[in-house]
Amino acid sequence: MPGCRNGWRSGWRWEVEESMKTLLIRQVLLNDTIRDVLIKGNRFATIASSVMVDADQIIDGRGKAILPPFYNAHNHAAMTLMRGYADDIELFAWLNQHIWPFENHITEEDVYHGSRLAILEMIRTGTVFFNDMYWFSRATIRAVEEMGVRAAIGRLFIEDRPGHILPRNLAENEVLEKLSVHLSDRLQLTFAPHAIYTVSGQTLCKIGEAARAMDQRIHIHAAETLREVEHAVKEHGMTPIAWLDRCGMLGPKTILAHCIHLTPDDIAILRERDVTIAHMPCSNFKLASGQFRFHEVMEQQGCRVAIGTDGCASNNNLSMLEEMKFAALSAKGESMCATVAYAQTIFDCATRIPAKAFGIDAGVIEEGRLADAVLVDLSHPLMVPNHHLVSNWVYSADSACVDTVICNGRVLMANKKIPLEHEIVAAAQETCIRLVERIRTTK
Amino acid sequence: MPGCRNGWRSGWRWEVEESMKTLLIRQVLLNDTIRDVLIKGNRFATIASSVMVDADQIIDGRGKAILPPFYNAHNHAAMTLMRGYADDIELFAWLNQHIWPFENHITEEDVYHGSRLAILEMIRTGTVFFNDMYWFSRATIRAVEEMGVRAAIGRLFIEDRPGHILPRNLAENEVLEKLSVHLSDRLQLTFAPHAIYTVSGQTLCKIGEAARAMDQRIHIHAAETLREVEHAVKEHGMTPIAWLDRCGMLGPKTILAHCIHLTPDDIAILRERDVTIAHMPCSNFKLASGQFRFHEVMEQQGCRVAIGTDGCASNNNLSMLEEMKFAALSAKGESMCATVAYAQTIFDCATRIPAKAFGIDAGVIEEGRLADAVLVDLSHPLMVPNHHLVSNWVYSADSACVDTVICNGRVLMANKKIPLEHEIVAAAQETCIRLVERIRTTK
Numbered sequence: 001m002p003g004c005r006n007g008w009r010s011g012w013r014w015e016v017e018e019s020m021k022t023l024l025i026r027q028v029l030l031n032d033t034i035r036d037v038l039i040k041g042n043r044f045a046t047i048a049s050s051v052m053v054d055a056d057q058i059i060d061g062r063g064k065a066i067l068p069p070f071y072n073a074h075n076h077a078a079m080t081l082m083r084g085y086a087d088d089i090e091l092f093a094w095l096n097q098h099i100w101p102f103e104n105h106i107t108e109e110d111v112y113h114g115s116r117l118a119i120l121e122m123i124r125t126g127t128v129f130f131n132d133m134y135w136f137s138r139a140t141i142r143a144v145e146e147m148g149v150r151a152a153i154g155r156l157f158i159e160d161r162p163g164h165i166l167p168r169n170l171a172e173n174e175v176l177e178k179l180s181v182h183l184s185d186r187l188q189l190t191f192a193p194h195a196i197y198t199v200s201g202q203t204l205c206k207i208g209e210a211a212r213a214m215d216q217r218i219h220i221h222a223a224e225t226l227r228e229v230e231h232a233v234k235e236h237g238m239t240p241i242a243w244l245d246r247c248g249m250l251g252p253k254t255i256l257a258h259c260i261h262l263t264p265d266d267i268a269i270l271r272e273r274d275v276t277i278a279h280m281p282c283s284n285f286k287l288a289s290g291q292f293r294f295h296e297v298m299e300q301q302g303c304r305v306a307i308g309t310d311g312c313a314s315n316n317n318l319s320m321l322e323e324m325k326f327a328a329l330s331a332k333g334e335s336m337c338a339t340v341a342y343a344q345t346i347f348d349c350a351t352r353i354p355a356k357a358f359g360i361d362a363g364v365i366e367e368g369r370l371a372d373a374v375l376v377d378l379s380h381p382l383m384v385p386n387h388h389l390v391s392n393w394v395y396s397a398d399s400a401c402v403d404t405v406i407c408n409g410r411v412l413m414a415n416k417k418i419p420l421e422h423e424i425v426a427a428a429q430e431t432c433i434r435l436v437e438r439i440r441t442t443k
Numbered sequence: 444m445p446g447c448r449n450g451w452r453s454g455w456r457w458e459v460e461e462s463m464k465t466l467l468i469r470q471v472l473l474n475d476t477i478r479d480v481l482i483k484g485n486r487f488a489t490i491a492s493s494v495m496v497d498a499d500q501i502i503d504g505r506g507k508a509i510l511p512p513f514y515n516a517h518n519h520a521a522m523t524l525m526r527g528y529a530d531d532i533e534l535f536a537w538l539n540q541h542i543w544p545f546e547n548h549i550t551e552e553d554v555y556h557g558s559r560l561a562i563l564e565m566i567r568t569g570t571v572f573f574n575d576m577y578w579f580s581r582a583t584i585r586a587v588e589e590m591g592v593r594a595a596i597g598r599l600f601i602e603d604r605p606g607h608i609l610p611r612n613l614a615e616n617e618v619l620e621k622l623s624v625h626l627s628d629r630l631q632l633t634f635a636p637h638a639i640y641t642v643s644g645q646t647l648c649k650i651g652e653a654a655r656a657m658d659q660r661i662h663i664h665a666a667e668t669l670r671e672v673e674h675a676v677k678e679h680g681m682t683p684i685a686w687l688d689r690c691g692m693l694g695p696k697t698i699l700a701h702c703i704h705l706t707p708d709d710i711a712i713l714r715e716r717d718v719t720i721a722h723m724p725c726s727n728f729k730l731a732s733g734q735f736r737f738h739e740v741m742e743q744q745g746c747r748v749a750i751g752t753d754g755c756a757s758n759n760n761l762s763m764l765e766e767m768k769f770a771a772l773s774a775k776g777e778s779m780c781a782t783v784a785y786a787q788t789i790f791d792c793a794t795r796i797p798a799k800a801f802g803i804d805a806g807v808i809e810e811g812r813l814a815d816a817v818l819v820d821l822s823h824p825l826m827v828p829n830h831h832l833v834s835n836w837v838y839s840a841d842s843a844c845v846d847t848v849i850c851n852g853r854v855l856m857a858n859k860k861i862p863l864e865h866e867i868v869a870a871a872q873e874t875c876i877r878l879v880e881r882i883r884t885t886k
Binding site: 089286329386398 | 533784829835843
């Protein structure tokens with residue numbers, strides 16, 4: 001089974017003894033100071049100017065900075081298979097003529113290979129967690145378990161008529177339910193109804209109740225397009241946000257993807273219900289959905305905003321580095337003000353804020369926290385000069401600056417090398433060739 | 444002298460015999476077909492399914508695609524020294540309190556080291572040419588000659604009162620004039636008056652005459668901010684574009700940086716005069732200058748648009764890859780239409796169009812053209828799957844996908860390695876530390 005060399009053995013979980021090892025990062029830059037960072041098991045144990053221990057693994061941190069990695073608030077990981085498959089097309093032609101026909105041919109095995117490619121790209125760009133919504137998510141769980149990252153995996157719900165969830169969803173979600181007791185602590189399940197225009201109010205109410213009963217998160221697209229808003233007003237006599245509130249879907253464990261078209265009342269509801277907005281500026285610009293009002297919604301009205309990338313069909317990558325820059329710059333452009341959306345604010349929206357929103361005790365490099373981190377190459381031209389680390393990271397860096405990625409105490413990439421990368425890429429390539437061939441021969 | 448190992452010997456120019464060598468790239472992907480590409484001297488000589496020659500240098504092109512590299516239409520290269528030095532600040536506070544005090548302390552040697560860092564970054568991100576405007580440009584010329592890229596270097600003009608060009612400009616431009624007969628064919632000089640609010644009409648008229656007499660290009664900032672437009676209307680009774688036209692500054696060899704705030708009449712003038720607009724969306728968003736109307740100005744009204752990055756103080760990198768994505772997505776966002784600014788259009792604006800605008804016989808991979816190229820790693824996760832090469836390049840790639848860079852027949856980066864990189868980075872770091880120290884002690 002792929003992933004063996006990483007410690008993967010008889011099942012889908014890392015061996016327990018692996019996670020009890022110690023890892024020492026020597027002489028790394030942390031908050032403007034050179035530090036030794038000792039990780040025991042899956043947590044930061046000691047951070048000091050010098051740590052004298054005999055660790056199982058040692059990383060030379062000289063010339064590198066340690067930063068919290070990224071937590072991607074909204075994704076459809078396996079859509080990496082569709083990167084570059086259909087661009088520059090109007091939304092509904094894009095869905096009807098390209099995306100949905102493609103998805104009709106996707107198998108569970110395809111989703112596995114697409115998810116592995118996605119996780120590979122995420123590790124390369126410094127991301128250790130993603131909040132996912134897609135088909136065949138058992139295959140995504142398998143990829144997550146094998147490759148050592150974290151994820152929130154959605155039980156997808158779409159209806160073909162009000163009150164009638166697709167049998168496919170029900171079958172897949174039943175599989176997830178059985179699997180849930182076997183998941184590692186890097187994984188959580190969420191309830192992921194697709195949107196208010198594909199899931200009826202009665203079903204949303206039931207989902208809301210189930211999520212509260214199980215104390216799990218809800219993940220749904222909301223207020224992405226003007227068409228959605230118009231539809232909600234026509235059907236329900238209220239905005240999508242007000243409708244979701246009426247259905248009992250909004251609370252501190254709710255993640256709403258997009259939230260572009262908001263009224264002042266919507267913003268007040270989002271703040272009062274303490275929901276998390278997942279903000280994906282690249283996707284919003286590429287699909288011309290509209291411009292999220294970051295400054296107003298977060299900085300003036302105090303809503304919680306976490307950055308995500310959306311899937312590769314509408315981005316077309318999963319780089320949170322690129323997304324941070326896009327988020328900062330589009331916020332300044334939208335508000336016509338250069339002094340909004342500071343680099344540090346945007347960095348928080350990609351690290352500390354989403355980590356907390358998903359209940360992950362990480363997002364800052366501190367003793368006692370879960371040991372998630374990136375080591376950044378400070379001598380890469382994009383990071384030079386070192387006037388301001390966070391500014392360079394948000395406004396200048398790309399994946400070439402990411403040297404090492406650690407998740408839950410385990411090194412997933414060291415010196416820009418990821419185990420099995422060539423095999424994962426080759427399998428994804430072959431998967432796509434076969435998929436496109438199947439689509440062609442069916443036409 | 445730095446650069447010796449690259450063939451640099453007694454002066455500022457590559458040795459002539461070096462450029463007569465042959466370079467064979469074997470089995471590389473070109474326009475969906477595997478090809479051998481033979482370069483003789485500084486031009487593509489033979490492109491065929493198989494080229495059987497005994498070349499001086501051979502590159503294995505398997506698993507790679509060959510593409511034209513980037514031509515950056517507007518830059519202030521040495522401002523890499525200011526990357527991350529001052530962000531998220533209102534424009535005039537930014538200039539008065541940070542940028543200008545910094546620049547007051549910059550020496551010619553600093554500009555040399557900043558330019559080398561900039562060129563290093565440009566090579567890493569696939570760029571072989573930049574259109575520059577800055578102080579001490581003799582030092583930038585030195586860096587360009589040594590490192591093997593191309594550039595258009597501006598004779599800078601700024602006035603402290605109407606008709607009175609800064610003595611510093613005159614002295615520096617005199618140096619450039621003496622140097623001009625010694626420049627390699629990778630370099631050209633331009634006339635670069637800073638803007639209409641820093642150079643008077645009488646001087647602009649004289650510069651226009653001189654540029655026409657010498658058949659050289661003009662490079663100026665124009666219509667970047669609403670404040671500039673308001674000032675022009677108040678001072679001259681017309682828009683910045685109309686004023687530049689009145690001063691005889693507009694023609695096919697004029698490059699206008701920004702052009703955000705345009706009237707329909709301005710657009711008609713730009714089209715009729717056949718000028719090139721340099722479009723820098725990252726800088727425009729970061730400084731909240733406004734949103735360039737790409738679809739209207741280029742796709743509907745037929746003006747020529749070339750993409751640039753601006754300097755690192757307002758971007759904060761020189762990646763044309765990132766800038767292409769920003770240009771495509773911001774055009775869709777601004778026009779609220781997903782079907783504008785296709786990937787291929789944007790790619791042309793970063794390659795073929797600027798190459799032609801600057802009189803460089805390159806920008807496409809064809810026999811007889813100047814041998815400028817990038818080799819792209821097709822197995823990098825960001826380039827997988829390979830549904831559509833140009834889409835992946837514009838919407839997904841970052842510098843980690845750039846494997847090899849060739850300019851004027853010479854390999855500047857091979858297998859992601861650039862000669863003297865560590866030395867260049869270290870010198871730039873030291874330069875910045877000294878500069879910041881000088882600024883601190885003077886305060």
